[in-house]
Amino acid sequence: MKKWYERTDEKRIPEKSKAKKMPEGLWSKCPSCGKVIYQEQLIDNQYTCMECDHHFRIGAKERIEITFDDKSFKEMDTRITSLNPLEFTDNITSYDKRLSQAMKKTNLTEAVVTGTGKIYGIHVACAILDFNFFGGSMGSVVGEKITRVVEKAIKNKIPLVIISMSGGARMQEGIFSLMQMAKTSAALALLSEKRVPYISILADPTTGGVSASFSMLGDINIAEPKALIGFAGPRVIEQTIKQKLPPGFQRSEFLLEHGMVDIVVHRKALKATVAQLLRYMT
Amino acid sequence: MILDFEKPINDLEKKLETVQKTYEKHPDPERKIEMKNLEKQIKRLKIEIHNHLTPWQRVQLARHPARPYFLDYVKLIFHNFIEIHGDRTFKDDKSVVTGWADLDNQSVMLIGQQKGRTVEENLMRNFGSMHPEGYRKALRVMKMAEKFSKPIITFIDTQGAYPGIGAEERGQAEAIARNLKEMSSLKVPVITVVIGEGGSGGALGIGVANKVLMLENSTYSVISPEGCASILWRDATRAPEAAKALKLTAQDLYYFGVIDLIIDEPLGGAHTDHLMTANSIKKEIKNTLAKLNKLSSKSLVSQRYHKYRTLGEYIEKNQIKTSRKKITKK
Ligand SMILES: [Zn+2]
Numbered sequence: 001m002k003k004w005y006e007r008t009d010e011k012r013i014p015e016k017s018k019a020k021k022m023p024e025g026l027w028s029k030c031p032s033c034g035k036v037i038y039q040e041q042l043i044d045n046q047y048t049c050m051e052c053d054h055h056f057r058i059g060a061k062e063r064i065e066i067t068f069d070d071k072s073f074k075e076m077d078t079r080i081t082s083l084n085p086l087e088f089t090d091n092i093t094s095y096d097k098r099l100s101q102a103m104k105k106t107n108l109t110e111a112v113v114t115g116t117g118k119i120y121g122i123h124v125a126c127a128i129l130d131f132n133f134f135g136g137s138m139g140s141v142v143g144e145k146i147t148r149v150v151e152k153a154i155k156n157k158i159p160l161v162i163i164s165m166s167g168g169a170r171m172q173e174g175i176f177s178l179m180q181m182a183k184t185s186a187a188l189a190l191l192s193e194k195r196v197p198y199i200s201i202l203a204d205p206t207t208g209g210v211s212a213s214f215s216m217l218g219d220i221n222i223a224e225p226k227a228l229i230g231f232a233g234p235r236v237i238e239q240t241i242k243q244k245l246p247p248g249f250q251r252s253e254f255l256l257e258h259g260m261v262d263i264v265v266h267r268k269a270l271k272a273t274v275a276q277l278l279r280y281m282t
Numbered sequence: 283m284i285l286d287f288e289k290p291i292n293d294l295e296k297k298l299e300t301v302q303k304t305y306e307k308h309p310d311p312e313r314k315i316e317m318k319n320l321e322k323q324i325k326r327l328k329i330e331i332h333n334h335l336t337p338w339q340r341v342q343l344a345r346h347p348a349r350p351y352f353l354d355y356v357k358l359i360f361h362n363f364i365e366i367h368g369d370r371t372f373k374d375d376k377s378v379v380t381g382w383a384d385l386d387n388q389s390v391m392l393i394g395q396q397k398g399r400t401v402e403e404n405l406m407r408n409f410g411s412m413h414p415e416g417y418r419k420a421l422r423v424m425k426m427a428e429k430f431s432k433p434i435i436t437f438i439d440t441q442g443a444y445p446g447i448g449a450e451e452r453g454q455a456e457a458i459a460r461n462l463k464e465m466s467s468l469k470v471p472v473i474t475v476v477i478g479e480g481g482s483g484g485a486l487g488i489g490v491a492n493k494v495l496m497l498e499n500s501t502y503s504v505i506s507p508e509g510c511a512s513i514l515w516r517d518a519t520r521a522p523e524a525a526k527a528l529k530l531t532a533q534d535l536y537y538f539g540v541i542d543l544i545i546d547e548p549l550g551g552a553h554t555d556h557l558m559t560a561n562s563i564k565k566e567i568k569n570t571l572a573k574l575n576k577l578s579s580k581s582l583v584s585q586r587y588h589k590y591r592t593l594g595e596y597i598e599k600n601q602i603k604t605s606r607k608k609i610t611k612k
Contacts, residue, residue: 083602085538085595086529090514140594147591169483169504171513174528175540176605178504179593181483182490185459186466186590193467209504211455212443212483217463231454231483232445236509240445250450260453 030054046267055224055267057204059106060113060130063163067271073117073126077148081109082141088172095172098134106132110141111166114149116158120275122282125153127162129210136166138210139173143180146214150187159197159278164215167233168208181213188217197281199274202229202252202261216260220277222270223252223261285342287331291550294324328549335499338522340531341507343499344478348553350560352379352394352437352477358560359567360385360392366423368415372452375416377408377440378488380423385435385567388575391427393420393488394437397478411444412484414457420488421461424468433471433571436488441506443484458487465490466587469579473570475563476500476532476541477552492586493570494540496532497559498547502540503530539605540593543570 026039032054037045046066047056058066064073081099088095103109111133116125127149129136138146146162153160169177191198200218202211204227212231215221223229230250238245248254255261265273284292298320305313335343343349356363360383368374380393395412398404420436427434443454465472465488474491480502496502505513507521510528514520535541545562548555577585595604 077598080596080598083595083597085604085606086527088527090527091523140596144594144596171505171510171528173595174504174530175502175535175538176594178482178486178502179540179590181459181486182462182466182590183593185462186490186587189463189467190587192463207455209483212458212487213462214459216453216456216459229455230450231443231458232450237445237447237450241447243447245447249447254451258451258453260456 028056031056048267053225053266055204055226057131057165059132060108060128063128064113064117066267067126067128067163068117068119069121073115075113075115076152077114077145078109080141080144082139082173084172085140085176086172086174088174098172102133106130108133110145111136111138111170112142112145114145116152116156119161119271119278122159122275122278123156124159124161124278125149125156126160129163129165131165131167131205134170134172136164136210137168137170137177138166138180138184138213139170139177140180142170143177143183146180146184147187150184150191153196153198154191154194157194157196159199159282160191161199161201161274162214162218163201163203164206164210165203166206166208166210166215168210168212178209181209184214185217188214192219197278199277201270201274202227204228207231207233218262219281220263221261222273223255223264224267224270225252225264227252229255229261283347285339285346287335287339287342288550291324291327291331294320294327298324325549332549336522337501337525337528337531338507340499341479341501341521341525343551343553344501346551346553347399349478350552350556351399352396352439354556355437355477355560355563356383356392356394358557359564360390363392366426367419369418369422371418372415375408375413375419376406377410377412377444378416378420380419382432385564385571388571389432390571391423391432391434392437393423393434395440395485395488397439408444410440410479411442411481412440412487413444413446413449414452414454417443417454417457417461417487421464424465424472428468428470431470433473433574434468435567435571436472436474436491438474438476438480438485438489438502439478439500440481440484441479442481443487458483461487462490466590467583468586469583471571471574471577471582472586473567473574475545475567476502477563480530481506490586490590492574492582492589493542495543495545495563495566495570496535496541497545497552497563498532499551500532501525501530502532502535503528537607538595539607 030049033052035051114127363383365381397410398407472491474489476496507525508518510524511520552559
């Protein structure tokens with residue numbers, strides 16, 4: 001029997017990725033079970049392993065493709081970029097230089113892409129963090145863009161969806177990064193007051209200052225399977241308590257068990273689940 | 283405990299003590315002159331060291347075991363303190379102390395992170411590192427203060443929120459996140475005083491305020507210098523360098539527009555004179571509170587929102603946007 005989310009209605013599921021021709025011979029090896037998967041198959045399977053359901057880490061662009069109705073995503077605030085307010089350097093390379101390297105490497109301007117788009121016809125404001133850019137970390141720009149997209153949701157009275165993948169606050173911007181936690185959380189307080197729904201999706205990994213601010217504050221918190229989610233990193237905890245951590249610690253299923261996330265949803269069911277939740281909440 | 287850079291002062295002070303003792307036995311005018319000179323020398327050296335403290339030296343002062351802690355200030359600043367325990371859900375986290383108190387003629391709610399001085403105390407206080415139930419206790423009493431229209435004063439002094447198994451199980455991230463959100467919309471005045479270490483999200487979790495005051499030698503940072511050095515150079519002993527790079531001093535943060543006021547410490551640091559430090563804090567809390575008392579709850583919320591909304595520094599369409607204060611350095 002088909003699950004309710006496995007719709008086959010052509011109009012509802014944009015199969016954009018299928019139409020895209022990938023170069024022959026590109027393949028990835030599943031880091032979890034070792035299965036060799038051709039790029040085309042991987043895209044068809046929304047970057048999850050067909051053998052073991054491992055969820056590959058994906059960038060904001062891929063995320064947009066699998067989340068929004070065809071060509072419905074409109075990016076906003078594309079011309080905000082980071083400065084080096086602390087004149088931070090690791091004594092080899094300055095933060096400015098590392099920023100331009102990250103921009104070149106990822107073809108992104110910062111660790112978050114924000115905008116509006118449609119999920120099965122429902123208009124939403126959305127932010128997607130990208131782990132490839134400085135580990136998805138939050139500095140002034142990420143904080144500002146997230147805050148603006150929250151304000152957009154308030155202004156247009158459209159639901160907010162944030163997809164997190166982040167190591168936390170960006171060390172290189174010091175106290176400015178820390179303050180973004182307060183800034184984004186305060187904006188979410190306003191959103192809540194206006195009774196605009198907010199769905200937070202936590203992908204692997206979501207830790208530190210990002211989990212301890214906007215990503216834990218959804219009306220609904222959804223985690224992708226087996227994602228690492230927590231406040232402190234596992235290594236820091238091990239060093240502090242001088243013990244090995246139990247298997248499955250700080251994974252999505254652990255958080256579900258402890259009541260910190262509402263649902264664990266397979267990536268292939270994510271879009272339909274979000275749409276259905278939004279129907280309940282609007 | 284004597285810090286490295288305090289040693290020259292300490293040596294002179296010891297010398298002065300010896301001379302004093304000799305003088306007491308044999309009052310001779312030459313000793314008197316020697317004492318006067320030594321006193322002058324000590325003062326000069328104190329000023330010299332005090333004016334040129336490195337960020338790392340300030341970190342050491344902020345962590346000084348003789349530095350006054352929250353409960354010391356409760357005794358020296360407030361009256362009629364009644365402690366309130368527990369989050370009504372799990373337990374009483376003793377790394378944070380909360381309760382009602384009088385500040386001269388105004389009743390306030392106090393919340394403070396509390397370190398211990400002895401091994402036993404530190405076991406009980408968990409070195410001032412809070413668990414989720416601590417943040418939830420803090421939020422509970424904040425809501426109570428709001429219900430009865432009383433101002434909230436929080437004192438920050440923590441290395442950070444505790445990284446442990448129980449803390450993660452009970453949702454450390456959620457507890458901090460919720461406090462940030464809820465504190466932003468409290469309808470009463472909120473004042474935060476950083477008195478020692480401001481350790482990242484663990485500090486901010488009780489620190490979303492209308493006005494943030496900071497003791498001159500306290501620090502506030504997104505990561506500890508040791509943590510930063512471990513990440514950058516895989517070497518925690520390079521913490522002094524990291525302390526410099528992180529710009530974590532009160533002076534830096536004031537310049538960045540992150541804090542509102544620096545409270546002077548006695549020459550030599552807060553640990554050299556608890557009462558004098560407490561009096562300075564009291565004076566500034568009262569000044570700040572007098573101003574906030576005049577604001578309506580609506581203005582308090584919007585003032586606080588605006589404060590955090592504008593924090594940051596970035597470039598947009600070739601224009602620099604910054605919360606930095608345009609002050610000329612002294
Ligand atoms: Zn696999």
